[in-house]
Amino acid sequence: MxxxxxxxxxxxxxxxxxxxxxxxxxxxxxxxxxxxxxxxxxxxxxxxxxxxxxxxxxxxxxxxxxxxxxxxxxxxxxxxxxxxxxxxxxxxxxxxxxxxxxxxxxxxxxxxxxxxxxxxxxxxxxxxxxxxIDTSKKPDVTVNVVGKQWSWDFNYLEDDVHEVGTQAILTGEPGAEETIPTLYLPVGERVEFVLTARDVIHSFWVPAFLQKMDMIPGRVNRFQVVPTEEGQFKGKCAELCGAYHSQMLFNVKVVSRAEYDQHMADLRAADQTGLLNNTLNREALMSGQNVQPGGGN
Structure with missing residues (x-):
């Protein structure tokens, strides 16, 4: 066998x-x-x-x-x-x-x-x-996003108002999103982000946009988006930038034009007018010139 x-x-x-x-x-x-x-x-x-x-x-x-x-x-x-x-x-x-x-x-x-x-x-x-990365089309809204350790500032150029961000306070409890800055964008309109950094290299990233770009001190980077739907989304820094990199967060609210204009009015009422000094003047930001740093916030 x-x-x-x-x-x-x-x-x-x-x-x-x-x-x-x-x-x-x-x-x-x-x-x-x-x-x-x-x-x-x-x-x-x-x-x-x-x-x-x-x-x-x-x-x-x-x-x-x-x-x-x-x-x-x-x-x-x-x-x-x-x-x-x-x-x-x-x-x-x-x-x-x-x-x-x-x-x-x-x-x-x-x-x-x-x-x-x-x-x-x-x-x-x-x-x-x-x-x-094409920025040849004229934007409806221009936002200078300033990265800093470890938060964000937003300059709304056409409306000449700004929003100052502070570092997120992550306690694990509800309400943490209220401690971080919120970027407002009008739905269906072309938005140009003018990206600058005050200290080290950061990276502006909104996962729902499927697009991000580095923010390098002394250099201006930019890209455009057209939001297609309203809602609240999350943003973060995608470049390791120090001890609290993980807490460098922000919110994004895509809203109607009426709600966007109301938020601009609220910033004016809160005396948040003018553009925050991020070492670049407004003319350089609008024309896209690369201007070397000349001072801090």
């Missing part, structure tokens, strides 16, 4: 299948946790739900890239499985198959195809990046 060989490859295969299954389930679970309160789901590729026109462009690029990558992955896995089945060793095989040192057509194929894929990815990424 022929005994079963305990060294059969079935057990390793079984273990491999179990490992792959566990890895897939873990990936799905972690993906669900990552979306969290940012409202990401399968329709956005688990990115946060975009609330700007530029954010919708980012989502489209992201999903398109994943579709291409998954298609390539399935093709590679399919060819691998086919090769395993078609060229597996049979019981009646007594000799090794012909050993090839190289195959010119195949080598050209797996060199040229990845290069073409990279070129395509680069084209669409460069196209969308150019659109996201």
């Amino acid at each position: 022929r005994q079963h060989d305990s060294s059969s490859p079935r057990r390793p295969r079984r273990r491999l299948g179990t490992t792959v299954l566990v890895g897939a389930l873990a990936t799905l679970a972690l993906g669900g946790c990552a979306s969290g309160d940012l409202r990401g789901d399968a329709s956005t590729g688990w990115l946060p739900h975009a609330v700007t026109e530029g954010g919708e462009r980012v989502t489209t690029l992201w999903i398109g890239a994943w579709i291409a990558l998954i298609a390539v992955g399935l093709l590679v896995v399919g060819l691998t499985v086919w090769c395993i089945g078609a060229y597996r060793r049979r019981q009646d095989d007594t000799e090794l198959p012909v050993q090839l040192r190289y195959n010119i057509p195949i080598e050209i194929l797996y060199t040229v195809v990845p290069m073409l894929m990279i070129v395509v990815f680069f084209y669409y990424t460069a196209r969308d990046e150019a659109a996201l």
Whole structure:
């Protein structure tokens, strides 16, 4: 009687299948946790739900890239499985198959195809990046966002008013959001952010915008957004800037034009008129000139 060989490859295969299954389930679970309160789901590729026109462009690029990558992955896995089945060793095989040192057509194929894929990815990424940082259109609202350790100041240039931010007080109790500054934006209107920093490098990031940009002392960076829906969103610094980096937070309220104008009036009534000194004068901010620092707040 022929005994079963305990060294059969079935057990390793079984273990491999179990490992792959566990890895897939873990990936799905972690993906669900990552979306969290940012409202990401399968329709956005688990990115946060975009609330700007530029954010919708980012989502489209992201999903398109994943579709291409998954298609390539399935093709590679399919060819691998086919090769395993078609060229597996049979019981009646007594000799090794012909050993090839190289195959010119195949080598050209797996060199040229990845290069073409990279070129395509680069084209669409460069196209969308150019659109996201384009500031050639005239904005309806211009906000000078000033980063500082560890909060934010907002200068509303057209209305000549400002908002002073203080560091967040995180106690774990409700009401912490009331201690951080709030940036008001009108829905459906083009907003230009003029980004400056007083001390070290910061990064202005609103996750729901799917766009962020560094704030570098002595340099003016800028980008534009068009908010597409009203609501309250969270913002934060995305560049490690010191001991309290995690508490450098702010709120964003996208509101109607009437509510936006009312908030500007409230700032005037609170005597928060004029622009805060952030080492750049108003003319330089509006024209986009890079002016070297000349003083503090």
